[in-house]
Amino acid sequence: MKTPRDNSKFIPAPPTDAEIARAFASQRDSILPSSGFSASVMAAIAHDAAAPAPIPFPWKRALPGIAAIAVALALLVTILVSMVLAAPAAPVAVQTSAVDSSALMPFLHSTQNANIVVWTAVTIGACIVSLVYFRRLLATR
């Protein structure tokens, strides 16, 4: 039995423009919708039309919360900027080891840093209040 050696004749030739056009000609490559297609579409549309309109976002109710978040963010940015501006020119070596927490005490006891702590706490509190407000708002919908 002989084995054919030349297999190249089975490698398809690259398609010409005319062949591509023929392959996609509408009379050769088209289908008709099934008989129930338009009824199915109209049923879907009737279902969609009967569904209640989407609830618009409650901007009026959300506005206080958004304002609170904006104020909190503004405060946070202000505090951070003031911290950066108030920092001494020369770097101060502060011991931040968790073991030796006493090294942080002078830092916390200074008046300026106490203010920072207070304002940071206020900001965090405002964020928490805003989050709780929004959760309650969503729960009522």
Next chain:
Amino acid sequence: MTADPAQPATLTDEAAIARVLAGDPSAFEAIVRRWQTPLVNLAWRFCRDRTRSEEMAQEAFLRAWRNLAQFRGESAFSTWLFALAANVYRTEIRRLPATLSLDDIAEPPDPRLAVAAALEETSRDESIRRAVLALPPKYRDAILLFYFHEQDVPAAARTLKIPEGTVKARLFRGRELLRSKFARPSSRTRRLSNAASLAAHQHKEAQ
């Protein structure tokens, strides 16, 4: 086209749109009846699956229904509808691609069927269609829309919402890519070619 107010299915597009926007959903049936065949066919060219193409076309009609108020009449309704449908189809195909791979594309026709020229031609056409679907999306879309619009570049450009020059460039590059895919058969294709060749040879010798 004459409009019969009593028969929603015979309304013109403009009249149907006006009635739908006035609160009569049944008037949309005229639009569905008029455009169902083109929209299903366009979907078919993207996925080559009859059931899926109807599902995609239905989604396109639903999207058109929901966004009908956004149609300003600046272009023909068909332009707006095809652009919307093409967008829906491309998104759908990106989410769940048509189950094709390049290995499935350049299959040579079975040599035993080669005598039947029509069959061979059909097989060749199908190979080309599948190869186009396996192209990168931007070339695939340009080719599909160009031939869907009967080789009308401006219409394809309007549907794709891109400049005509871009469509032409993508058509050129897409065809080049297509030819390169056919010129470079996969290992599986070569293996199948060898097997088919051997089978044909054995069949001939047996006779």
